Amino acid sequence: MSNDKSGTAKRALITGASAGIGEGFARQMARQGYDLVLVARRKDRLDALASELSSEHGISADALEADLAGEHGLSLVEERLRSGEIDVLVNNAGFGTVGEFAELPVDREVEELNVNVRALLRLTHAALAAMVPRKRGAIINVASMAAFQPIPYNATYAASKAFVLHFSEAIHEEVRRHGVTVTCLCPGPVRTEFQQVAGLDASSMPAIAWMSVDAVVRSALSAMRGGRAITVPGAVNVTMMAGTRMAPRFLVRRIVASMFRNRGTATKAE
Numbered sequence: 001m002s003n004d005k006s007g008t009a010k011r012a013l014i015t016g017a018s019a020g021i022g023e024g025f026a027r028q029m030a031r032q033g034y035d036l037v038l039v040a041r042r043k044d045r046l047d048a049l050a051s052e053l054s055s056e057h058g059i060s061a062d063a064l065e066a067d068l069a070g071e072h073g074l075s076l077v078e079e080r081l082r083s084g085e086i087d088v089l090v091n092n093a094g095f096g097t098v099g100e101f102a103e104l105p106v107d108r109e110v111e112e113l114n115v116n117v118r119a120l121l122r123l124t125h126a127a128l129a130a131m132v133p134r135k136r137g138a139i140i141n142v143a144s145m146a147a148f149q150p151i152p153y154n155a156t157y158a159a160s161k162a163f164v165l166h167f168s169e170a171i172h173e174e175v176r177r178h179g180v181t182v183t184c185l186c187p188g189p190v191r192t193e194f195q196q197v198a199g200l201d202a203s204s205m206p207a208i209a210w211m212s213v214d215a216v217v218r219s220a221l222s223a224m225r226g227g228r229a230i231t232v233p234g235a236v237n238v239t240m241m242a243g244t245r246m247a248p249r250f251l252v253r254r255i256v257a258s259m260f261r262n263r264g265t266a267t268k269a270e
């Protein structure tokens with residue numbers, strides 16, 4: 001069991017735990033003895049993961065089915081966070097869309113903002129309502145390398161992750177004097193269901209750019225333990241981030257546009 005100073009087990013709530021990076025968080029945190037609340041829409045997957053992790057590691061794991069794009073699901077998770085039983089919130093659920101913004105269905109773009117931004121903001125607020133008075137707790141917000149520059153043909157996604165980065169850094173600074181930390185994780189490409197859900201053709205991305213779920217999650221948990229505001233996992237990503245910051249903005253925009261112009265699988269099929 002992962003125990004705090006009072007000797008009680010710690011509990012983490014992880015959104016988007018039915019796949020990819022969120023499932024990776026669940027596996028590593030279970031190994032570290034955290035009790036878990038696993039959130040996503042695909043309840044069958046959450047149930048299977050919860051029973052596997054609880055029998056393997058002797059932790060308690062609950063599956064909480066919630067669609068974070070909608071009011072009902074969001075309220076259910078907020079309620080759980082306000083109850084004060086959660087020591088660590090991992091705001092990981094999210095997805096991307098690829099293509100020319102003017103041609104993408106606007107409802108899906110709004111849904112993307114609702115999950116990546118609105119839900120993350122609301123759940124951070126609900127978690128802090130319990131963590132700040134207790135003067136302890138940690139939040140990990142999953143952004144992306146996409147947060148560091150605008151990305152034509154992936155515009156809503158990159159803008160949503162820029163929000164996550166700026167928001168997380170600001171809130172980290174506000175709450176650290178209360179003993180609470182907010183850590184923003186900015187991964188580069190990781191092979192998960194993300195690429196398929198986004199309709200992203202990632203075949204031309206260089207092998208060196210990819211990281212494993214395990215390595216990305218390890219970096220996030222270590223940054224959280226260190227009370228750090230941001231973590232960019234991997235030397236390649238750190239170098240890219242520095243390059244992006246130094247290069248003129250117009251140039252970055254154009255280079256990124258040329259990289260993403262033909263990456264939409266829907267666009268390619270036409």
Ligand SMILES: NC(=O)c1ccc[n+]([C@@H]2O[C@H](COP(=O)([O-])OP(=O)(O)OC[C@H]3O[C@@H](n4cnc5c(N)ncnc54)[C@H](OP(=O)(O)O)[C@@H]3O)[C@@H](O)[C@H]2O)c1
Nearest residue numbers: 016018019020021040041042068094144189190192193194
């Ligand atoms: N993979 C990458 O290359 C990469 C890079 C940088 C950042 N990220 C970020 O990492 C996070 C996790 O992505 P991933 O790579 O693990 O993708 P993934 O394999 O597609 O997993 C996404 C998770 O989010 C959940 N989710 C999506 N929409 C939801 C909704 N409306 N309500 C509740 N849960 C929802 C999914 O669960 P259900 O479908 O069961 O609801 C799933 O568990 C995202 O925020 C993503 O932007 C990914």
